[in-house]
Amino acid sequence: MLSEFIKRQKAKSDLNKCFMNADLYKIYKNSSGRQFFSYPKIQAVVFKEDLIQYTFTLLNGMDPKEVLKREYVFKQSFGPNIELEGDYKRFILTIYKKTMPKELIYKQEEIIRNISQHSLGIICGQNRFGEYVTFDLLKQPHILIAGETGSGKSTQLRSILTSLIALKKPHELELYLGDCKKSEFHIFRKVEHVKCVLSNVKDIADMLQHIKQELDERSDLTEVFEVSHVDDLPEEHKRPYIVVCIDEFVMLRKNEDVMEILTELVAIGRTLGVFAVLSMQRPNAKVLDTTIRANLTVSMGFKLRDMIEARIVNTPGAHEIEHSGRFIMNSDQLYELQAPYLTLENAKKLLSPFMVVKEAKEVKNDSEDGSELSNHLLEEDVFIDAIDEA
Incomplete structure (x- = not known):
């Protein structure tokens, strides 16, 4: 049970790093002037034999077009075998472990x-x-x-x-x-x-x-x-x-x-x-x-x-x-x-x-x-x- 929790937290951390590299975040300051980064909210992480699938939602005010424009960053982070689909707020990122044959x-x-x-x-x-x-x-x-x-x-x-x-x-x-x-x-x-x-x-x-x-x-x-x-x-x-x-x-x-x-x-x-x-x-x-x-x-x-x-x-x-x-x-x-x-x-x-x-x-x-x-x-x-x- 603990290993599953650690695995999920590691996966979330990997996606948050990708959000950071893709400039998909907002910066907030508290009363003392300290900065905090807020990323799209990761709603679910599903592990299957052939893939990992994330579901995340954008923060209000984020442009969904910017997510698709930065698909290349997701590929740089997780490899070329991904699919990124979504609408105005909710997105699904699927990372495939297998690759298709070249022939x-x-x-x-x-x-x-x-x-x-x-x-x-x-x-x-x-x-x-x-x-x-x-x-x-x-x-x-x-x-x-x-x-x-x-x-x-x-x-x-x-x-x-x-x-x-x-x-x-x-x-x-x-x-x-x-x-x-x-x-x-x-x-x-x-x-x-x-x-x-x-x-x-x-x-x-x-x-x-x-x-x-x-x-x-x-x-x-x-x-x-x-x-x-x-x-x-x-x-x-x-x-x-x-x-x-x-x-x-x-x-x-x-x-x-x-x-x-x-x-x-x-x-x-x-x-x-x-x-x-x-x-x-x-x-x-x-x-x-x-x-x-x-x-x-x-x-x-x-x-x-x-x-x-x-x-x-x-x-x-x-x-x-x-x-x-x-x-x-x-x-x-x-x-x-x-x-x-x-x-x-x-x-x-x-x-x-x-x-x-x-x-x-x-x-x-x-x-x-x-x-x-x-x-x-x-x-x-x-x-x-x-x-x-x-």
Whole structure:
């Protein structure tokens, strides 16, 4: 009992020293002129196997913004593995004893086991406790992934798509992939779930016109059968889930029709079973306007250039990330996670059971006046040898 008391007093003393170094105190003088230091009041200290957690309240008149501004002092005092959260008066400081691995190898069996609890499970990564964090795309639709070259963004896209393919059958899930950089998605071309892998801006625009037509059809069906979600349609009218994934979609920003369709997709796609995964290296407020941002319910910010980019993606602290594969995720709360690392070679092996020989197909979209929009191949059976070998 005494040792527990001493341990608690030592912990309080450590935090008070941190308050002193962070200039978080008030000075009072008694009648004799002697000075006294008054620190934020430590309400509780909780010791757990993996962490120490403090709860403290500010003195009246203290600016809560100053606490967050001085988070670096808390890291200097207790190490980098901390979380500091609070409001206008009450704060919680959590000091973690464990650190996340600098690399997390993709293990499909473990990942599928964790995402199979969801209707359309998305693998995010592991937290500092070694726990996988996942979510259901049906409940938290649409994802924004941002990060500099080499930050782990591309590997995260690869992990998400590979996991979805392993989780769902082709009649349950269709993937439409736009690869504006012409470097990420070629390994998915022959996968049965994948309806197209396109890199030309015009072809991607045509593909999105097809998605727009699909949205309209599904919307009509829900109205005819008076249901709120496509999952509730009669069996003979059920449609597969659709995931539209576009890498470096900022390259489409000059095409107003494309941006309009993407805005509509993220606004109404959830109830229609159509979801977007959008990624970019350099977040831009003009591209990510308030309408799109408001509907991208999950943001994953890998290493970003500065605080402005981190703010655009809504992942505070992403500009301070030091390790590849580490990211801040903002969904129902903020997470710091390590993404699974899936190499290109291992992805090919995992995808090989789902490869098929595809026939060339064209999808025709009709405009309002009946004229035919440009056609594009949604499935390909002829590939450049170099890509096949890659």
